[in-house]
Amino acid sequence: MTYGLVVAGMVLGALSPELNAFYMGSMDASGDSALIKSLLSQPWMFAVTILAVNLTRVALVAITLPSMIVPFAGIPFFAYFAFTSGIKLAPVNHDVTMSLIPHSLTLVVEFQAYVLLLFGACLLGRAWIRPARVGATSRRQAWVRGMRLLGVMWVPALVLFIVGALYEAFSIVYIVPLLVAG
Numbered sequence: 001m002t003y004g005l006v007v008a009g010m011v012l013g014a015l016s017p018e019l020n021a022f023y024m025g026s027m028d029a030s031g032d033s034a035l036i037k038s039l040l041s042q043p044w045m046f047a048v049t050i051l052a053v054n055l056t057r058v059a060l061v062a063i064t065l066p067s068m069i070v071p072f073a074g075i076p077f078f079a080y081f082a083f084t085s086g087i088k089l090a091p092v093n094h095d096v097t098m099s100l101i102p103h104s105l106t107l108v109v110e111f112q113a114y115v116l117l118l119f120g121a122c123l124l125g126r127a128w129i130r131p132a133r134v135g136a137t138s139r140r141q142a143w144v145r146g147m148r149l150l151g152v153m154w155v156p157a158l159v160l161f162i163v164g165a166l167y168e169a170f171s172i173v174y175i176v177p178l179l180v181a182g
Contacts (some may be wrong), residue, residue: 009086017092047169063117071125098103098179113160120153
């Protein structure tokens with residue numbers, strides 16, 4: 001589901017460049033584009049910012065917190081994020097197409113971290129709905145055990161987020177300009 005939604009969004013964005021332009025315009029309006037441009041001269045700070053955004057906006061706010069309140073709620077929130085990310089990354093021109101060459105590795109690494117968290121959200125939801133599955137006698141106890149399972153998924157996801165943020169920042173600063181200019 002995770003990778004499929006990104007690819008579906010990319011296809012839709014490529015077929016409807018105006019949709020891609022709309023989402024890119026919303027990034028300009030929110031200040032995200034200006035933030036990215038201001039950090040291009042500082043790859044380490046850029047990596048820290050990427051990590052912070054991935055952890056807060058998506059991993060915590062879109063996946064973990066909703067799933068803590070309503071079983072499996074993080075899944076549709078993330079699905080929306082994945083699909084719209086695909087639209088934003090659609091290969092609508094030469095520069096974006098060339099930047100996707102190194103950025104595809106970033107997508108695989110970061111989205112694999114999201115997959116781990118989505119799996120953790122599923123484990124939490126499953127434990128909450130069927131407490132006996134985790135050896136719990138109450139839903140509260142099952143929720144706590146499910147949270148532990150989700151927490152276990154956060155550990156490798158965090159490692160992937162760090163690796164992904166470092167690679168993304170340095171590839172955007174050093175590799176993408178070479179591909180776009182050449």
